[in-house]
Amino acid sequence: MRWQDIDQQVCAIARTLSIVGDRWTLLIVRDAFLGTRRFADFQRQLDISRHRLADRLEKLVTAGVMERRPYQERPVRHAYHLTQMGIELYPVMLSLARWGNDWLDDGSGPPVEYVHRACGKIMQAELHCSECEAPLNPHDVIPIIGPGLRTALARRGGTGEAENRLPPTLREELLAERRKDLQGG
Amino acid sequence: MRWQDIDQQVCAIARTLSIVGDRWTLLIVRDAFLGTRRFADFQRQLDISRHRLADRLEKLVTAGVMERRPYQERPVRHAYHLTQMGIELYPVMLSLARWGNDWLDDGSGPPVEYVHRACGKIMQAELHCSECEAPLNPHDVIPIIGPGLRTALARRGGTGEAENRLPPTLREELLAERRKDLQGG
DNA sequence: ATCATTACGTTCCATAATGGAACTAACCTA
DNA sequence: TAGGTTAGTTCCATTATGGAACGTAATGAT
Numbered sequence: 001m002r003w004q005d006i007d008q009q010v011c012a013i014a015r016t017l018s019i020v021g022d023r024w025t026l027l028i029v030r031d032a033f034l035g036t037r038r039f040a041d042f043q044r045q046l047d048i049s050r051h052r053l054a055d056r057l058e059k060l061v062t063a064g065v066m067e068r069r070p071y072q073e074r075p076v077r078h079a080y081h082l083t084q085m086g087i088e089l090y091p092v093m094l095s096l097a098r099w100g101n102d103w104l105d106d107g108s109g110p111p112v113e114y115v116h117r118a119c120g121k122i123m124q125a126e127l128h129c130s131e132c133e134a135p136l137n138p139h140d141v142i143p144i145i146g147p148g149l150r151t152a153l154a155r156r157g158g159t160g161e162a163e164n165r166l167p168p169t170l171r172e173e174l175l176a177e178r179r180k181d182l183q184g185g
Numbered sequence: 186m187r188w189q190d191i192d193q194q195v196c197a198i199a200r201t202l203s204i205v206g207d208r209w210t211l212l213i214v215r216d217a218f219l220g221t222r223r224f225a226d227f228q229r230q231l232d233i234s235r236h237r238l239a240d241r242l243e244k245l246v247t248a249g250v251m252e253r254r255p256y257q258e259r260p261v262r263h264a265y266h267l268t269q270m271g272i273e274l275y276p277v278m279l280s281l282a283r284w285g286n287d288w289l290d291d292g293s294g295p296p297v298e299y300v301h302r303a304c305g306k307i308m309q310a311e312l313h314c315s316e317c318e319a320p321l322n323p324h325d326v327i328p329i330i331g332p333g334l335r336t337a338l339a340r341r342g343g344t345g346e347a348e349n350r351l352p353p354t355l356r357e358e359l360l361a362e363r364r365k366d367l368q369g370g
Numbered sequence: 371a372t373c374a375t376t377a378c379g380t381t382c383c384a385t386a387a388t389g390g391a392a393c394t395a396a397c398c399t400a
Numbered sequence: 401t402a403g404g405t406t407a408g409t410t411c412c413a414t415t416a417t418g419g420a421a422c423g424t425a426a427t428g429a430t
Contacts, residue, residue, distance in 0.1 A: 001232035012285030047186035100197030109332030119317035132304035147294030
């Protein structure tokens with residue numbers, strides 16, 4: 001499978017990466033979160049080639065993650081702003097940042113820290129369960145087949161082709177294992 | 186700047202992406218979370234070229250995200266397991282999955298859902314503040330300069346070179362803005 | 371003993387993505 | 401009129417990737 005076809009997979013992670021999984025793309029989003037808006041500023045701060053930057057911004061705009069807003073006429077100049085879709089990538093960004101701080105520190109501490117405006121403290125981003133609010137432990141999160149995958153399963157006939165586009169979650173033995181986990185645990 | 190040099194940036198996100206920001210890498214990690222361990226299984230499920238897969242697994246092992254464990258002698262066969270470092274990528278994976286579910290649904294619902302073993306309910310991963318436990322809103326998280334960046338700033342002489350490796354967070358006007366946010370809000 | 375199969379790679383090469391520098395376009399300032 | 405600013409585009413050499421074939425070390429079938 002070619003990378004450009006991964007959005008064909010029936011998998012939310014693959015679909016997400018088909019948009020933001022390219023080189024530079026998440027760094028552009030990072031800078032957008034930090035306030036960068038203009039082409040030249042992205043280019044200077046990332047030290048990316050103008051070529052690549054134009055290409056990535058175009059893709060982000062097409063995907064709906066960013067939007068071009070004119071900030072002056074004569075000549076028309078556009079700024080790139082995160083849309084709501086883009087802003088909602090912040091859990092991804094905070095999670096990436098936290099992992100980098102936890103595992104790739106060169107000994108001098110976090111380059112950037114985050115203050116929670118509500119409580120005023122320097123914080124870490126923690127995952128919690130939306131239902132019981134408890135902090136999440138990786139071993140307590142059990143993936144199960146969802147409606148999107150069920151639909152895809154029902155659709156696949158003998159084509160064999162579609163089967164290749166399903167994520168490994170599909171595998172019967174794994175699903176059985178998960179169900180046992182759920183019942184037994 | 187070349188992509189291979191982004192780990193030189195004094196930025197946790199850039200450092201993280203220097204390890205997991207390559208094509209395929211996060212999909213390999215995804216499959217590892219779902220229980221895939223062997224070379225041939227990764228290859229089949231991802232439909233990636235053997236070449237690329239060998240390369241990515243090697244990089245993940247070198248970085249410490251995965252480890253090779255022999256599962257049989259004669260001939261020696263290795264399985265690839267997530268290390269603790271790899272397991273702690275789960276907030277990244279869950280955040281990517283949630284964004285894909287929220288924004289890239291084709292109308293048939295989430296391909297995969299997650300059950301929280303502790304409360305038994307289908308859940309969403311939510312970011313909370315580690316200090317006050319409240320759910321995080323993107324506008325309530327204020328990035329400020331941290332010790333790692335302060336050190337890097339102190340180190341840079343007139344080299345100019347090092348300056349290019351600092352993230353845009355460095356920019357004085359932006360930091361001033363953040364400080365105002367903190368005091369005024 | 372010979373042949374097929376499994377598992378895990380590596381090699382080779384055509385194609386696609388990237389980086390760097392130069393070029394264009396539309397305006398502004400001195 | 402010369403040079404500066406901003407946002408791109410074009411061109412081309414260098415890298416990365418995908419696909420298929422090949423290599424190796426074993427097991428199992430005939």
